Amino acid sequence: MTRIGGTWQNWGRSASVTPVRVERPRSPEGVQRAVKAAAAQGLTIKAVGAGHSFTGIAVAPGVLLELDDMQGLVAADTVTGRVTLLAGTRLHRIPGLLARYGLAMENLGDIDRQSISGAISTGTHGTGTEFGGLATQVVGVTLVTAAGDFLRVDDEHNAEMLPAVALGLGALGIIVEVTLQCVPAFVLQAVDEPAPLADVLATVHDRAAASDHFEFYWFPHTDVALTKRQTRLPESTVRKPLPLVGKWIDESLLSNGVYRAVCAAGQVVPAVTPPFSRLAVKLTGDRQYTDHSHRVLTQARTVRFRETEYAVPAENAVPAFRAVQALIAERGWRIEFPIEVRFAAQDDRWLSTAYGRPTAYIAVHRYWRADPTAYFEAVEQILLEFGGRPHWGKLHTLGADQLRERYPRFDDFLALRDRLDPDRLFRNRYLDRVLGA
Secondary structure (H helix, E strand, C coil): EEECCCCCCCCCCEEEEEEEEEEEECCCCHHHHHHHHHHHCCCCCCCCCCCCCCCCCCCCCCEEEECCCCCCCCECCCCCCCCCEECEEEEEHHHHHHHHEEECCCCCCCCCCCCCHHHHHCCCCEEECCCHHHHHHHHEEEEEEECCCCCCCCCCCCCCHHHHHCCCCCCEEEEEEEECCCCEEEEEEEEEEEHHHHHHHHHHHHHHHHHHHHEECCCCCEEEEEEEEEEEEEEECCCCCCCHHHHHHHHHHHHHHHHHHHHHHHHHCCCHHHHHHHHHHHHCCCCEEEEHHHHHHCCCCCCEEEEEEEEEHHHHHHHHHHHHHHHHHHHHCCCCCEEEEEEEEEEEECCCCCCCCEEEEEEEEEEEECCCHHHHHHHHHHHHHHCCCECCCCCCCCCHHHCCCCCCCHHEEEHHHHHHHHCCCCCCCHHHHCCCC
């Protein structure tokens, strides 16, 4: 379906565009037709997913492709555990599609609203020292190139391209199908508990190594870390999910409803932020349960925010965190959102933030109605000093020259881009900045 006019904006309200044309293809062939038409008319073309990137990576001033009608399972192989999905499939739909085959995605991020193609293309990741980001689960991709051709990349076709196209920033073509290497379905035993921040920082690497998945949150203006650790167990394990009432109080009422009101109040009276943060760590983050993997790994996030996140070498996690902590104290800022610290294994995806090194992620947030500029840019300078690489879908200021220094395969990626999109059919302002025009 095609419609003229209208403004697209992302979830965080940090990017918007009024494209020349919006199209909603229903099939890979529909995408192919749209790409050929855009090229013939001299228009750029971009696909958007759920709009959960905070950067302008999906902004499409020419032709905007909404892939909402391209969702679902294309094929599943229970012997190999490989499944192929249409590119617009939302992450929260995938567990239901895989359940009949006894499969699950190996790991997930903490939000499941994104499309699978958007999530892999921007470097979405979860936590766990033995697990890579979502792009590391990709074993095959079909995309439409700027020439309007279907290009299959997997271990039998153009295999050398896989480390680039599995995390391609939307710069190499329009993804229409994604093949994932899945694992047997599993459950997670979760323990969420507060702990003294000083103790967590002193033992964070031991904690991360001792659990399949570990992360912690720290609310500024407190001395407590909210830790989350999870252990993978067979699907046959008896589940003990959170009681519905308790889950609603924790996640809907306190973590989203009350929190939204306090964030809004903090914009008018910043002094309310520190006492609420101290109260929040007393009322939330202390529970144990066992449930299907996707119900443990992902959380509901309805309070709108903006975010920057940097990946630093894992060994720099603590000094980098302490530097951010000191920054907040020195500036006297009243920061209403917690800082999140997660971990990931090194991988081989050329533009992965974890390329070639075990990684720690430090993410900072602001309520969407607050101006995050001073906070985010000051944090960015600190994390750059610790070898940081910015998350492609989260706010940052770096350009191609700075990024080239941080990615050993950066120029290899650009060379492949020159091959697949020499006329920059898939460009936009964000890609011009981070990859060069």
